Amino acid sequence: MATIYDIAKKTGFSTTTVSKALNNYSDVSEKTKQKILQAVEEMGYLPNAHAQSLSTKKSWTIGVMFSESNEVGMKHPFFSAIIESFRKNAEREGYDLIFASRNLRNRDISYLEHFSYRAVDGIVVICSDPQDPQVQEMINSTIPIVVIDMNKQNCSLVFSDNIEGGKLAVNYLHSLGHTKIAHIAGDALTDAGAERIKGFKKAMNELNLPIHDGYLINGGLFSIGEGREAMEKLLMLDDVPTAVFVAGDHMAIGAIEAIKEKGLSVPEDISIIGYDDIEMAAYITPKLTTIKQDTDMIGYQAAQLLMKQIIQKKKLITSKRIPVELIIRESCAQKK
Amino acid sequence: MATIYDIAKKTGFSTTTVSKALNNYSDVSEKTKQKILQAVEEMGYLPNAHAQSLSTKKSWTIGVMFSESNEVGMKHPFFSAIIESFRKNAEREGYDLIFASRNLRNRDISYLEHFSYRAVDGIVVICSDPQDPQVQEMINSTIPIVVIDMNKQNCSLVFSDNIEGGKLAVNYLHSLGHTKIAHIAGDALTDAGAERIKGFKKAMNELNLPIHDGYLINGGLFSIGEGREAMEKLLMLDDVPTAVFVAGDHMAIGAIEAIKEKGLSVPEDISIIGYDDIEMAAYITPKLTTIKQDTDMIGYQAAQLLMKQIIQKKKLITSKRIPVELIIRESCAQKK
């Protein structure tokens, strides 16, 4: 690979001047700049990112940390949609994403250490566990960071309006005539889970609807299996709900399965409304009515927030609450 | 951040010795090594990846290039599953993944240029278009590379056994009594599409089954919409097939939708078998019978192949054909 020295030799200028020409310094004449640029072209010169970073202390990289809690990594459709949006926006500004492994040549180190080692300019984390010590360590570090899907950390945050989402779901169900509404919740240890519960309770309260015993049930970490189990418990109740708000689409799919296995049908016997609007939601039977999270916007805002911190060279404590939207499909029906 | 100089100063040794101690050189006594390691611990020293790479010419990073053809990027469930598996395996050896943006500080450059700039140790590409000039450029470069989902390039390749997959599908359909079997194909410009067509034809031939006019139809680039359109054409035929092998799960979902809209049902009227086994396949109605691609194995083999090249410091021309598997669910039925 050609270096800046080669360009210098070829053009007769110093490396200083070459560097300046490439970085648009004002103290290099237009004429020499053109000569240098031409040499660059001819020799196919490209700067070396490592050398550049070493000397400027800026790497033009952003570290991304995925929650590994359920071992899905970037297979998770909701998370990967956000990251994809984030990537597009960061890319526009010239940043590359780096997915760090935890193991630095077989010495197990923390994510923060790894990101420090790589000298990333910023970090984006998508992790549902607000207590995760790894996440806390990063939040407390000096590296700019934005965390997605949590809502009370001492750092920049981007999250959906989960309370509103919960209310939206309940109100919609109520508008269809339902009063016996249950909630298969996401684990309350996750912020998203807790907020949706809050929205559920609030809406029920405002509508003067009682929450029957057993109608608020923990569905764990949003998996299909857990959704199914929760629904099975609901079905064993003496007084089965006529509608259930499920805190995640995967769980909703599990719930629907449980209902079908019981010989009942959705939405005729029980209405189901999910949360997220993953791709699959539009294609299962019945097509899932759900609360759509705006992954494009979440990724966009996260990128903006992170880059703002990088530019200002200081951590900002900002929160962005992203609106959600009710998507009506076929899994909810008028109460009979 | 503490540097190697700080450690040197603190321990009284030279930076040379510190570096050697950290890299397990044999010419440093156990005693001084311990002292140095202790200082490292106390000061929380971490090496600087950029300085390291600059000096060793090895960055411990792997560049990943995603096909952008249909603008889904890492949202694509099949691709992201492969990358997730790849990541896990590369991580074990200490490599980080970097998703490069095409724009180097707003100067549009090629992927190859970008990866050269980042000095990645290797490249993995998942791209369905074998003609893509960007991909060709990378294949012809000196950087180790492995491409997934193509099968005749001058480089290391990992791909599913698509011919066998096609045969598997047809044979299964035939075993259910079907003879009027159609194929909604992936674009023949993609290797995967072409091979599945080959498998389809071969199997039909071996079974002495004729391929009726219009029974081999191009479904384009594997999207739901294209699958639907293709199926609609099939349904307009005078002699509608009783079973169709669809070259991708997304297309299969579209096909099923088209059939339902026509007032027919799957599998009672028409049997559908897909390809990929994406997560959704198990949850749509009817649950999709499909040919499963082993994404874990593909990712694993790709990682192995790439790291082998990196270690041997030379490009290898190897092909790994990964077996596929028939997953029987509910979208195919005995011919009536």
Next chain:
DNA sequence: TTCATTAACGAAAGCGCTTTCGGTAAAGAG
């Protein structure tokens, strides 16, 4: 004509690490 600006360029140090090559002291061989 002289002095102060301004424009254009380069020397050199620095970023943090690795690696070659020598050097010294201790140990072993004869």
Next chain:
DNA sequence: CTCTTTACCGAAAGCGCTTTCGTTAATGAA
């Protein structure tokens, strides 16, 4: 007791780039 090994350590150069600060020449002002 001398000579060769061996063990251990360090000086210094190099990786490719940026940036400060100085220098020189050309320009404008007076």
